Amino acid sequence: MTKTCDVVAIGSGHNGLVAAAYLAAAGKSVIVLERNAWFGGGVVTRELTVPGFRHDQHSMAHIFIQGNPLLLNDELGLKSKHGLSYIVPEMPMMSIFEDGATLALYRDRDRTCAEIAKYSARDAAAYAGLAAQAAQWLPMIAATLYSAPAPMGASTALLDQSPEGRALWRTTQMSTHDLLTSVFEHDRVRMHFARVAGENLVSPDEKATALGVYVFVGFLEAYGFGVPRGGSGALTDALIASIRSHGGEVLADAEVERVEVRGGRARGVRTRDGREFAARDCVIGAIHPHHLGETVEGIDPRIAASAAATEISPNACITVHAALREPVRTRAGEAPRAVMVELLPDRYETLRRSFDELRYGQLSPYPLIGFGSLSQFDPTRAPAGAATLHAWDYVPYVRSDGRSWDGAKAQYAERMLEHMRRFLPNLTPANIIAYHCDSPLDMERTSPSFVHGDLHGIAMSTYQSGAHRPTPELAQYTVPGIERLYLVGPFQHPGGGVFGAGRATAMRICEDLKLDFARAVARA
Ligand SMILES: Cc1cc2nc3c(=O)[nH]c(=O)nc-3n(C[C@H](O)[C@H](O)[C@H](O)COP(=O)(O)OP(=O)(O)OC[C@H]3O[C@@H](n4cnc5c(N)ncnc54)[C@H](O)[C@@H]3O)c2cc1C
Secondary structure (H helix, E strand, O other): OEEEEEEEEEOOEHHHHHHHHHHHHOOOOEEEEOOOOOOEOOOOEEOOOOOOOOEEOOOOOEOHHHHOHHHHOOOOOOOOOOOOOEEOOOOOEEEEEOOOOEEEEOOOHHHHHHHHHOOOHHHHHHHHHHHHHHHHHHHHHHHHHOOOOOOHHHHHHHHOOOHHHHHHHHHHHOOHHHHHHHHOOOHHHHHHHHHHHHOOOOOOOOOOOOHHHHHHHHHHHHOOOEEEOOOOHHHHHHHHHHHHHOOOEEEOOOOEEEEEEEOOEEEEEEEOOOOEEEEEEEEEEOOOHHHHHHHEOOOOHHHHHHHHOOOOOOOEEEEEEEEEOOOOOOOOOOOOOOOEEEEEOOOHHHHHHHHHHHHOOOOOOOOOOEEEOHHHOOHHHOOOOOEEEEEEEEEOOOOOOOOOHHHHHHHHHHHHHHHHHOOOOOOOOOOEEEEEEEOHHHHHHHOOOOHHHOOOOOOOOHHHOHHHOOOOOOOOOEEOOEEEEEEOOOOOOOOOOOOOOHHHHHHHHHHHOOOOHHHHHHHO
């Protein structure tokens, strides 16, 4: 039996839900189909360890979505009507070094400068300059993040027309390392910012990554790192509530096998268990470029082939989620008060060499561990006095020793915990009630977006960014030759992260359906 609606969305990741929610608000009947038994893809909170402990399985800090008009102007009423709220701690990030010394980044620039001055007065002044530049660039950068990407050639030509534009272009081409060595003198300050930018899964030595430092600092000061009350999944819950309030449906255990195309137009989808959903207006698909060819009937084989050739990042994620009897403390006996905490070696070179090893498919000799313990900000996540811990490290998807991550992850998780104990002495076996580890294999099983454990879906290299993301043909969220099929996912512009990028897809759909996007927003 076929069920018919206006819009069928494949996947309940936040981007698919955002796109579907705008269309539901515009008056379209919407059905979202999710292959998992739960919703949210990378934006999900689950009791992964023991009851009462709620873990953000993937994303935990909602950073870039804070500048999206979706939240900035509360366009869908997620905050005012559907229960979404954020805690915004004053200290988004900190680093802890081997000897127990720390370096924190605050939203307040003067406080950050005072932290950096512990290491170098010159670097503190340099940070003030970098942060001022980041604030100046932020509106322009933010303007590119929540709509379809501008053409590559035109954007570059525009930048080339002024000294300011050329300075920005230069920064876009530099490596994080090039930038940091030119701005800062102290090894630890350089390392701290290299690791901040490294949260994008990139080595500081990767060319064309330096702008990431400005983007992080700009967002961090302007918006802070949002910690959703109730967990990352609170965003998913609010989006689903919005869709349902407009009569839309969001269904679990519905894996789409095929997008059905007739007369060059997407007409609906078929699920793996044989159900059919017809779409009068359009299909929205969280379809990874590597899977487009097998999922979309009649797709141009050249388009499918170039999508299949998109490159995955060599650095995959592995995570440990722990339920703790008591919050972690540093060697100085303090609870780290930042949203994200980086555990760093004594020398910057050690960090760079660890990233280097990943290029060759080796485990990094010095773990690249970051963690967050968000129950300190949001007590709804753990029983009174107890805590949650979310730790991550970077590893190759294919291990050079030939072992499968299924067999090897338990040993690796123990290695991570042992390493963390050097910085957090009370992270003892007695303090850990239970823990859950997701290897890169688990990551791609939870969402096909995370192919090979790449949280961006595909690498964020320049040739796969902006108007070339994932490929030049697919960058406008459409599939040439197949009308009314629209794409969402971390592999589309602007990339991996909780951006709410489905808004740009919804804008594109409204344009094609001759719907007034602004009126849809007003109706919501
Ligand atoms: C470990 C980890 C930590 C992260 N931390 C952060 C962070 O702190 N901050 C941040 O901003 N970002 C973070 N990210 C990145 C962020 O989570 C993702 O980039 C983002 O969630 C992508 O959202 P999406 O909606 O595009 O795709 P996804 O979240 O991947 O959603 C896609 C959904 O579609 C479903 N689906 C796919 N194919 C089908 C099909 N055929 N049929 C039915 N359903 C289907 C999937 O099951 C999934 O639910 C992290 C990612 C990982 C893996």
